Amino acid sequence: MLNFLEIHKQMRMNSIALFFKGCVTFELIDSIIMIVSSRLEQLENNLGVRKRVYGVLTECLQNLCNNIESSEESKEMTELNYDLHSAVIMVDSNDEGYFIKTGNFVSNSKIEDLKKSIEGINLLSKEELREKYNKILSNKIFSEKGGAGLGLIDIAKKSGKKLEYDFETVDNKFSFFSFQITISKNG
Amino acid sequence: MEKLTLEPKNKTPKLSFDPANGKMEVSGVSSAENSLEFYKPILSWIEEYKNSPQPETVVDINYKYFNTSSAKCILDMLERFVQLKSAGTNLTVNWYYEKDDEEMYDAGLNFSDILETSFNLIEIE
Numbered sequence: 001m002l003n004f005l006e007i008h009k010q011m012r013m014n015s016i017a018l019f020f021k022g023c024v025t026f027e028l029i030d031s032i033i034m035i036v037s038s039r040l041e042q043l044e045n046n047l048g049v050r051k052r053v054y055g056v057l058t059e060c061l062q063n064l065c066n067n068i069e070s071s072e073e074s075k076e077m078t079e080l081n082y083d084l085h086s087a088v089i090m091v092d093s094n095d096e097g098y099f100i101k102t103g104n105f106v107s108n109s110k111i112e113d114l115k116k117s118i119e120g121i122n123l124l125s126k127e128e129l130r131e132k133y134n135k136i137l138s139n140k141i142f143s144e145k146g147g148a149g150l151g152l153i154d155i156a157k158k159s160g161k162k163l164e165y166d167f168e169t170v171d172n173k174f175s176f177f178s179f180q181i182t183i184s185k186n187g
Numbered sequence: 188m189e190k191l192t193l194e195p196k197n198k199t200p201k202l203s204f205d206p207a208n209g210k211m212e213v214s215g216v217s218s219a220e221n222s223l224e225f226y227k228p229i230l231s232w233i234e235e236y237k238n239s240p241q242p243e244t245v246v247d248i249n250y251k252y253f254n255t256s257s258a259k260c261i262l263d264m265l266e267r268f269v270q271l272k273s274a275g276t277n278l279t280v281n282w283y284y285e286k287d288d289e290e291m292y293d294a295g296l297n298f299s300d301i302l303e304t305s306f307n308l309i310e311i312e
Contacts, residue, residue, distance in 0.1 A: 026220055030197065047287045051252065055290065058254050062220050130293070137258055138301045150255040158290065 015043055018091040024068055024104075025085075029061040036091055043093075044185075052158045052183050053098045059158075060181060061089065063151045064102050097184040106177045111167055114177070121152055122162045129157045159183055188239070191232045199225050200250065204232060209241030209276065211268070214249035214283075217257040226260035233267040240276040244268070249283035249311075250291065262298060269304050282306040 011017040018036060020028075037054050044050045068085055087104035106114065124132065133153050156163055164180040188206040195201035200215035219225055246268050253261060265280070272278050282295035292308060299306040 047285060048289055051288055051290060055252060055254075058218055058252075062254065062256070065220070130297070134297050134301055137262055137297075150258065154255045154258075 015093055017093075018089070020089045021086065023085045024061075024065055024087045024089070026062075026065055029065055029089075032061065032089060032091075033058055046185070049098075049183065049185055053100075056155050056158045056181055056183060057091065057100055059151050059155050060100055060102060060179075063155075064089075064104060067106075068104060093185075095185070097182050100181045100183075101179065103176060103178045105170070105174050106167075108169070108173055108175055111175060111177075115165075115167075117149060117152060118163050118165055121156045124156070126157070126160070129153055133157060155181055188235060191229070202229065204229075204236070206236055206241070209244040211244065211246045212249075213247070213264075214251075216251050217253040217261065219254075220256060222254070222257040222260045226257075226264060230260075230263055230267055233264065233271075237267075237271055237274045240271050240274050242275070242277060244271055244276040244278050246278070246280045247283065248281065248295075250294075251285070252291075253294075258294075262301065265298055265302055269302050278304075280304065280306040281309055283309050283311050286310050286312055 018032065020032065022028075033054070036057055037050075040050050040053055044053070064087060068087065087102060090099075090101040092099050092101075121129070133150065136150050136153070152163070159181050161182040161184065164182075166178045168176045168178070170176055190206065191202065191204040193199070193202040195215045198216060198219040200213050200217050203210075203212045205211070217225075246265075248265075250261075268278060268280065280299075282299070284291035284295060292310075295306055295308050299308075
């Protein structure tokens with residue numbers, strides 16, 4: 001039998017905790033952002049940190065939602081019984097910082113591009129991230145959904161840490177993409 | 188020309204643009220996933236104001252947070268304001284940021300760099 005008291009204690013120890021698995025919609029992520037930010041108000045005294053967590057969470061979840069919605073393989077995935085609109089979202093924290101983790105299915109054909117953009121961003125210094133952000137912004141090249149890769153750069157800027165990721169092959173068409181962002185408590 | 192007033196919502200800021208005294212105020216959060224919809228009428232409003240602006244136009248920008256989808260729209264909006272200078276108004280842009288909010292300070296500086304126009308960066312408690 002599952003011991004919920006244990007789980008409750010563990011989650012309390014982590015001081016902020018949210019775990020979700022299921023269909024991701026913009027309405028849902030709005031609620032998640034609201035829950036996390038009101039919890040942050042109580043737990044985190046540093047306004048800068050609070051705002052960075054809020055910003056990264058918003059950007060990351062809106063990104064996730066956009067990617068899931070724009071997936072062209074949606075029909076095929078549904079037929080194959082992959083839970084296309086379904087993702088996992090987790091927010092937790094320890095003494096050092098806050099962690100935002102997401103997981104979702106991606107088509108194998110998209111892995112290389114995704115890897116390339118994350119690796120590319122991980123190579124940049126704080127100043128280079130700022131320059132790249134400004135360049136994209138003033139270039140006025142924007143996708144319908146507002147992106148042009150600005151989201152990931154903004155996340156990296158606010159995080160100040162390297163973006164962590166992993167692809168786990170499911171079959172010859174799909175993989176599971178895990179993504180983790182860290183925001184330090186001491187700036 | 189009508190005054191433009193928008194009440195703040197969960198994901199959109201409070202807005203008050205007054206053509207009678209040239210005072211333009213934006214404050215709050217801008218985090219809609221598709222911001223263009225929200226900003227389009229605002230951009231048109233500024234275009235219209237450009238036809239007969241006040242001699243002094245003061246723009247007060249006080250965002251608590253904006254997402255990347257809004258960033259481009261905010262730049263567009265600020266650019267429209269900067270263009271007012273050629274229509275004969277004396278433009279002041281005040282960019283407010285909360286104490287310790289380094290990100291928002293940087294954002295103001297970035298926009299000001301891109302538009303090659305100086306903003307007053309003002310810290311608030």
